[in-house]
Amino acid sequence: MDQMENQVTDTPKGQLSARIHHDIEQRILLGEWAPGFRIPLERELMETYGCARMTVNKALSALAASGLIERRRKAGSFVSQPLSQSAVIEIPDVRAEVEAIGQVYRLEVVSRQQRRSTRDDMERLNVQSPRQVLAIHCRHFAGRRVHAFEDRLIDLVSVPEAVDISFADEPPGTWLRGHVPWSEAENRISAFNADSMLATRLDVKEGSACLQVERSTWRGKRPITAVRMFYPGETYRLVAHFSPKGAMPRRDSA
Amino acid sequence: MDQMENQVTDTPKGQLSARIHHDIEQRILLGEWAPGFRIPLERELMETYGCARMTVNKALSALAASGLIERRRKAGSFVSQPLSQSAVIEIPDVRAEVEAIGQVYRLEVVSRQQRRSTRDDMERLNVQSPRQVLAIHCRHFAGRRVHAFEDRLIDLVSVPEAVDISFADEPPGTWLRGHVPWSEAENRISAFNADSMLATRLDVKEGSACLQVERSTWRGKRPITAVRMFYPGETYRLVAHFSPKGAMPRRDSA
DNA sequence: TGACACGTTATGTATATACATATTAACGTT
DNA sequence: AACGTTAATATGTATATACATAACGTGTCA
Incomplete structure (x- = not known):
């Protein structure tokens, strides 16, 4: 046969x-x-x-x-009837991202503040009750250019170890990835014009287009971190590739 | 035990x-x-x-x-040691996207041209040899607002049926999804300031931030289509959600 | 004609078994 | 001590079998 x-x-x-x-x-x-x-x-x-x-x-x-x-x-x-399009986007580590384009990576912690969560913090972390949080602002450099500005909140209830970390050497995202497991993340990507504050931080002209990647991470029902990454529009490109052959996304943290 | x-x-x-x-x-x-x-x-x-x-x-x-x-x-x-972050982004049909936010969808075909591929076309489709292509510019309306501007190329070697389609009623993406299978797609997302031409097309102020989603699609090694979708930065948000539980991306076309 | 029981079908899940294969550990020879 | 052979181990894959379950069609009886 x-x-x-x-x-x-x-x-x-x-x-x-x-x-x-x-x-x-x-x-x-x-x-x-x-x-x-x-x-x-x-x-x-x-x-x-x-x-x-x-x-x-x-x-x-x-x-x-x-x-x-x-x-x-x-x-x-x-x-199956395909319902909606989907693709897998890879979001590499900031340092790896910079070094991948052959630049020297440098981290600058602009501010690091432990505080009781504000109304805004609670909204970002998507929680009802107030708690201690760690708010970090930092800049990621690729050579002499600002590659990204990071505005991060860490829930100290879920990640108490973070209190002792200065993040002077290791970016918060990298540290979190190595120390905190997660089970779910949500990303929102949008474009907007830099206001004067962001323009200063990213070292670009006011009004220039920026890409913002917002990401929230949970372990089970507990929020871990919420981060806003701002990239100068010309610098950053998010590449999403979908190859159905074994394209199951790999999990990761932070 | x-x-x-x-x-x-x-x-x-x-x-x-x-x-x-x-x-x-x-x-x-x-x-x-x-x-x-x-x-x-x-x-x-x-x-x-x-x-x-x-x-x-x-x-x-x-x-x-x-x-x-x-x-x-x-x-x-x-x-496993997690290597890089990944997430599944869902890219819904434009019409569905507009109707999901409770708006009336309307499609306007700005131009529709069949031509021999230009140098630029060939680069966008990632092919070496010249061929017949269909170039379509259209605007997607959400109510009275422009929701997105679409700049699409269709490879007529791979999709000869497209010659007879006017795309007056059905958006190219939707039509392609229903008629052409694909096996691979690549997406690039970036932010930039609208130039005068795009500003006119999107009905926004010149210089305002826009989100651009570029997508190329192949069936095997044959290119199907390459599209650039431009969204006003305030309007559009791309939501990527990663839930490891059964998060295998669903395939789709166009 | 309609309700319902029943058998048929195709998938869903689990089992015991068998052999293949990759890797490590142990052993023995030179 | 260095090296190669062999055995033990854990996973990889396939098989035949069994019974469960959902869905559909049919036939019987009221």
């Missing part, structure tokens, strides 16, 4: 389950199997590849977990 | 494999098991949960596929 010949692309060597996964993924991504298309039943695939049902099942389960297909009992497996 | 009692959080009901997966994920995300920590061996987990090794293996394999843990033969399974 030579059902093997109706393969879409060259099937790579490797384990059978991975090959089935890859074959189906390719068929879907290259459009041969459009959204809504009913994928061959486990039985059929099992005969096509000459393997046990569990092997097919493993491949299909993985595809379902990745959202590429949907499975319904009795009905079969169907190629 | 009551190893069950040292559970971190309440383990939800559900299938065993899913429960093991969830337990371990929680332990990692909540920091009990730090990066580098060696996860109990399959054998041990198998005894802890009183199940077969395959059941444990399925859970661990899934965690490894999602990047949360790494597995090495003989050595065991380890909590």
Whole structure:
């Protein structure tokens, strides 16, 4: 039996389950199997590849977990209807980011203040009750240019160890990443014109376009930190790349 | 033997494999098991949960596929060292986006031109050889305000059907999503000050901050489309949310 | 004609088993 | 002591089997 010949692309060597996964993924991504298309039943695939049902099942389960297909009992497996676009953005460490473009990194702590949370702080951390927080303003330099201005709040209830850290050597983000686990983060990206204060801090002309990345991080239900990173518009580009092949985002902290 | 009692959080009901997966994920995300920590061996987990090794293996394999843990033969399974931050950004359909904020959507095609690709076009599509392309400029309205200005190129070699589409009713992105599958996309997000031309098109003051989202899409190695979306800085916010629980990005087109 | 029980189907999950493979540790020879 | 061989170990993959579960269709009985 030579059902093997109706393969879409060259099937790579490797384990059978991975090959089935890859074959189906390719068929879907290259459009041969459009959204809504009913994928061959486990039985059929099992005969096509000459393997046990569990092997097919493993491949299909993985595809379902990745959202590429949907499975319904009795009905079969169907190629998912894409609902909204998505992409994975990589947000590297500031220092690594600067050094990646061949510049010398330098950190300048503008201010560091421990205080009882203000109304604004509480809103940024998305909490109701007042608490001790650490507010840090710092500038990240790439060579002699200001690469970014950081305005960070750390919840000292969740991260009491932060009280003893000066952040003179290590950026808050890097320190947090190494010391505090997190489970959820939310990012908001927007553009706006620099006001006089920000213009001074970023060393750009007043009114020039800036990119602002706001990020809030939680561990479970407890807020960890809320940060606003300001980048001069010409300097910074956020690259989001989506490659469906194993594109599961890696977790990270801070 | 009551190893069950040292559970971190309440383990939800559900299938065993899913429960093991969830337990371990929680332990990692909540920091009990730090990066580098060696996860109990399959054998041990198998005894802890009183199940077969395959059941444990399925859970661990899934965690490894999602990047949360790494597995090495003989050595065991380890909590991954997070390398860079990542997040999943959802880029909804423009129309849906406008209607989501309770506004009436309207599309205005400013220009629609079929032409042989210019040097600039080829660079945007990232191709070497000249070809027929469709260049579309259009404005997306939210009520009476300009929500976004779109500057799109479509590769007519990859998408010949596009020749017959006027895009008077349906935005190019929406049409492409429904008709053309894709396998890879790259997004670049940046901020800049509107020049006079863009200011006119977006109906904002010259010099005001704009957010630009550039996106290129491929099917396999063939380019599909390259688009530049310009948003008034005050209007648009790109929300990226990362929830490690089943956060695998869904694929989509255009 | 309608309600309901029942069988069929396809997936969902778990098991015991088997063998492959990568890696480390132990051992023995030179 | 240095080196290579071998055994033990833990994961990787596949299989056959079993039973659960959801959904659909059908047939029976009122």
